[in-house]
Amino acid sequence: MNEHDTQAPMPLSNIRILELGQLIAGPYCGQVLADFGAQVIKIEPPGKGDAMRQWGEADQDTGEPLWWNVIGRNKQSVTLDLRQTRGQDLLRELASQADVIIENFRLGTMERWDLSYESLVRANPGLVMVRVTGFGQDGPYASRAGFASVCEAMGGLRYLSGYPDRPPVRVGISIGDTLAGLHAALGTMMALHQRERTGRGQVVDSSIFESVLAMMENLIPEYARAGKVRERSGSFLPGIAPSNTYPARDGRDVVIGANQDTVFRRLCEAMGQPRLADHPDYATHRARGEHQQVLDDLVATWTRQHDAQQVVDILAEAGVPAGLVYRAPDMLADPHFKAREAIVEVPDRHGKPLPMQNVFPRLSDTPGRVRQVGPQLGEHTEAVLSDWLGLAPDAIDALRTDGVI
Incomplete structure (x- = not known):
């Protein structure tokens, strides 16, 4: 990729997104969209932010956790207390100018804050709301807490992972979360494409268990029509050799x-x-x-x-x-990774190059790129409230004094 390519316009540079998600599933959706140029404003609780800021191994030199630099990359951080009425009001004002809202709170949380899709879409008919949960927005399990581990088991992945003479094992990453985030990003693009035709937004419902289920190949028809329950087989697939x-x-x-x-x-x-x-x-x-x-x-x-x-x-x-x-x-040592620029070095907030996986998939004319690592908590609060809502510095200071931001 040459220097001209890295400065090419990105396909989502005209899309404004509010990310209210936390941990992995919702924020991974935001990461994918931000990688391709969307302005992703991450809304975080004042004082503590997303728990992902504390997860994973720490930098040996600074002691700062490293994972946030990846899942928070290319985003802007705005602190906003959504438990306060004024914080909810500000979110509604921001939503009136956004294209997409991503949220992965427990079912009913947005409604409890009077931030349901029905209320937000009245002021912004083209708004797309992306809702990522363990079990989806309806059904008898919808209100259950749904971490990836549980939903991977329900979706069929855990039963197939490992060896037949031992209990099921987990994949070494939070694959259910990232699959749900990836499906959510795909759904976002479909909803935005449909909006181009109708002018109206819609809700994207991405559950972790169904994101895993979607990857289960012919597991369901194998049982329904052939009576076959696929079992764990270790490092090979039965009947596929060598x-x-x-x-x-x-x-x-x-x-x-x-x-x-x-x-x-x-x-x-x-x-x-x-x-x-x-x-x-x-x-x-x-x-x-x-x-x-x-x-x-x-x-x-x-x-x-x-x-x-x-x-x-x-x-x-x-x-x-x-x-x-x-x-x-x-x-890091492989020449094919280097030739493909599959791993890219991005300056961290101290200016030190930090290797991480590059943006994918690759687009020939409008590629995405990693422009910055995850932002500091609240780094863009003043700029966003000023640019999006026209708030004056004294108004922003008052919000900060009241603990709203």
């Missing part, structure tokens, strides 16, 4: 996916066993699935004879999908 993690001589693991007929033949040739591809136990997709364990053992016998990078290089040359199991140090 496609697994295989040990190398140097102790590292290599992921190989060679279950397609032509690819399996190339793997056999790379392993020096070309006739294996015609063996009746392995010649077809179904046959390989039926003899999965024996086939995995054959591949593992070969991988153990080489170092992991050697295996990857041999199979890359042969046209067989294969790769190492990466950790953060591997990502």
